[in-house]
Amino acid sequence: MRITTRRTTTHTPRRGAALTVAACAALVLTLTACGQEGGSGNGSGKAAAPPAADNKAKVCLVMKSLGNEYFQSMQKGAEQHAKELGTVDLTSVGIQNETDIDGQVAAIDKCITQKARALVIAPADSKALIAPIKRAASAGLKIVNIDVKLDDGGLKSAGLDVPFVGPDNTDGAKQSGTKLVEALGPGAKVVILEGNPGAANAEQRKAGFQAAVTEGKLTLLDSKTAHWETDEAYTVVSNMLTAHPDIQGVLASNDSMALGALKAIKAAGKDKRIKLASFDNIEAIAPFVQDGSVVATIDQFPSKQAGDGIDQALKLLSGQPVTGWIKTDIKVVTKAG
Missing domain, CATH: 3.40.50.2300 (Response regulator)
Structure with a gap:
């Protein structure tokens, strides 16, 4: 072979x-x-x-x-x-x-x-x-x-x-987002980390998260792309935390961005107060699922x-x-x- x-x-x-x-x-x-x-x-x-x-x-x-x-x-x-x-x-x-x-x-x-x-x-x-x-x-x-x-x-x-x-990226994101709804409850303030503009799965995951937000009666404060990247997600979420210090949850369109978000949340001293829902189930996200920081991810x-x-x-x-x-x-x- x-x-x-x-x-x-x-x-x-x-x-x-x-x-x-x-x-x-x-x-x-x-x-x-x-x-x-x-x-x-x-x-x-x-x-x-x-x-x-x-x-x-x-x-x-x-x-x-x-x-x-x-x-x-x-x-x-x-x-x-x-x-x-x-x-x-x-x-x-x-x-x-x-x-x-x-x-x-x-x-x-x-x-x-x-x-x-x-x-x-x-x-x-x-x-x-x-x-x-x-x-x-x-x-x-x-x-x-x-x-x-x-x-x-x-x-x-x-x-x-x-x-x-x-x-089915839309369904997967909705299922992950619904777990965040269950963890936070109605009225909780959340943001979305989007994938690459122009990529169908980025649009579908955003739509799935938005459906969970709407049905769960969460408050969506902001939604921005971090192009699937960890370092960019760190910067984007750091800026979001400055603009919206009352964020309670993050919906990350992939685990790589979730890792960047977790780093930004910890740097801001809010790692005990903000929960995440994500997508991909890479090995690096597993410890955060186990400690409850990430309430759900999606294995595809x-x-x-x-x-x-x-x-x-x-x-x-x-x-x-x-x-x-x-x-x-x-x-x-x-x-x-």
């Missing part, structure tokens, strides 16, 4: 591959060898590039920042899944930070140059990545979208039919999600139709379990 990876920075291994997946992968290789690969898929009018020299399906996984523990887990899960399949030549790559759209564009172009047969992508921006993805599809790559949904209008304009493998199983994306790419390569939303699991994580 040959796996090549490039990490821009330095959770659990995925379960064993199902026999149907292995059979699907075998079918990919058989059809390719006979020159009978299925339809173009993903809106492409060209045949897929030849397989890797060792007869394994060459798949590119393009993620967001590998400085984020969430995507480190995704990468490990994908590599483990590829190893278990034994029929995939996986290249996994991340970007420098959560807003490095140019880095993802360069990674996609490299996948095309290296004659990958499929691209599995967690886009940093739901609209800006459509043009390079269109280039990849036109070069014959099968495309699978994971984690952050690409913009439907942009896909339609580009003539692309790209399946999405990912969770990134390592399994990446493997599921690879499985769907193999189905496309075998000529099977894959379309629409393949919904993945979420779980509310609290101190109670």
